[in-house]
Amino acid sequence: MQLAGKTVLVTGASKGIGAAIAHKLGADGATVIAHCNSDVAGARAALADLPPERGHVLTADQGDPSAMDRLWEQALDLAPRIDCVVLNAAIFLGGGGIEDSMEAWERAWETQWRVNVASPTRLMKHAVNHFVARGGGVLVTMSSWTAQRGAGSQATIAYAATKAAVKAAAQTVARHYAKSGVLSYVVAPGVVRTQMSVDAAAIAGGEDKVTAGLAMGEWVPPAELADLVAFLATGRVRHMTGATIDVNGASHIR
Numbered sequence: 001m002q003l004a005g006k007t008v009l010v011t012g013a014s015k016g017i018g019a020a021i022a023h024k025l026g027a028d029g030a031t032v033i034a035h036c037n038s039d040v041a042g043a044r045a046a047l048a049d050l051p052p053e054r055g056h057v058l059t060a061d062q063g064d065p066s067a068m069d070r071l072w073e074q075a076l077d078l079a080p081r082i083d084c085v086v087l088n089a090a091i092f093l094g095g096g097g098i099e100d101s102m103e104a105w106e107r108a109w110e111t112q113w114r115v116n117v118a119s120p121t122r123l124m125k126h127a128v129n130h131f132v133a134r135g136g137g138v139l140v141t142m143s144s145w146t147a148q149r150g151a152g153s154q155a156t157i158a159y160a161a162t163k164a165a166v167k168a169a170a171q172t173v174a175r176h177y178a179k180s181g182v183l184s185y186v187v188a189p190g191v192v193r194t195q196m197s198v199d200a201a202a203i204a205g206g207e208d209k210v211t212a213g214l215a216m217g218e219w220v221p222p223a224e225l226a227d228l229v230a231f232l233a234t235g236r237v238r239h240m241t242g243a244t245i246d247v248n249g250a251s252h253i254r
Contacts, residue, residue, distance in 0.1 A: 002234050004029030007079040011035040011062070011123065012089025014042030016194035017142065017222045021086055022046040024226035025233060026055060033075050033082075035089065037061055062089050063111070065118040072126040084138040084233040085127040087120040087166070092196045094203045097155035108158040116162035121169045128173055128182055136181025138235045141170035142225075143188045143244065145252050152204040167244065174242030183241040185232045190248025193219040216249035 008025050012018035013034035022034045023046045031054045036043040040057055047055030056078050060071040075082060096108020124139065131137030146152070146160035147167045167186050174184035191197050191210060197219065201210040211217060225247060232240075246252065 001029035003230065006083040006233070007031040007033065007081065008084040008086060008233055009033045009035065009075050009082055009127075010086040010088060011120065012037075013046055013057075014039035016196065017189070017192060017225050018086075018088040019043070019046040020222035020226040021088060021229045023049070024223070024230045025086075026050045028230050030054075030084075030233070031079060032056070033058060033078055035060060035071060037063075037089075062091075062115045062119040065114060065122045068119050068122040068126070072123060076130075081134060082127070082130060082137070084140065084235075085123065086140045086142070086229055086233070087124060087170075088142045089115070089120070090142070090163075090196075091115040092156070092159050092199060094199055095155055097153065097157050099154060105158075109161075112158045112162045113165075116159070117165045117169075120166055124169060124173065128177055131182045132177060132180045136183070136235075138233055139170065139173060139182065139184040140229050140232050141166055141184070141186050143167040143170075143186050145188050145190045145246065145248050147188060148244075148246075148254060149252050152200070152210075155203055156200065171242055171244075178241055183232075183235050183238060185240065185242075186244040187225065187228060187232075188244050188246050188248075189220055189225055190214070190246075190251050191219045192225065193221055213251070214249055215251045218249065220247055220249060 008030045013022040014036035026032045033056045034043040043057040060067040096104040144163040147164035151160035201207045
């Protein structure tokens with residue numbers, strides 16, 4: 001119960017990595033505020049083992065960056081002090097690349113920019129100001145190995161670029177607010193066993209082809225990412241702030 005007494009806001013907590021993170025944080029003693037776009041049942045399922053006072057679900061459309069303002073206000077109504085924010089919610093569009101139409105290109109960039117960059121960085125702004133005013137806090141930003149190595153397909157160039165952008169924002173927070181007690185970590189998963197990765201694999205040649213190119217020959221289980229995020233949420237390794245932590249089974253080593 002190393003997170004007992006702490007409150008954590010997790011975005012995109014209704015499925016995949018976010019649901020695994022919310023479940024693990026709750027198991028480790030945290031009060032969890034789970035955000036979702038509309039899948040309330042999925043978010044509640046991630047918190048099913050928690051008593052009502054330690055598990056809360058809030059909805060907000062991350063396609064509208066201004067909705068993050070209301071989400072933050074609602075989170076503070078539930079818990080006047082938030083100790084950690086996990087920026088996990090993102091969207092993956094399998095098209096709109098170099099070789100696609102200009103219409104598809106514009107849709108891919110505009111949609112993924114709003115969901116993957118504008119909304120999480122807006123919530124990041126609220127969180128950092130909150131942390132500074134209260135003497136510190138932890139920010140965990142979920143990026144991707146595509147932010148380091150580029151996308152596996154030209155069709156998903158916009159997704160890779162947005163994941164690099166949010167990574168740079170989190171690193172900027174780390175550099176400028178370390179003295180205020182704000183810890184900012186970036187987690188960069190490789191191929192994770194989620195529907196998003198299944199969709200990406202289909203564009204890159206299929207699941208078998210993608211798996212064959214992985215050093216461990218297997219996809220990352222969401223539970224491993226949840227374990228990592230729960231540890232980072234404790235703030236126990238302060239001097240790791242600013243780091244990008246690769247979780248890809250040695251398939252991409254920097």
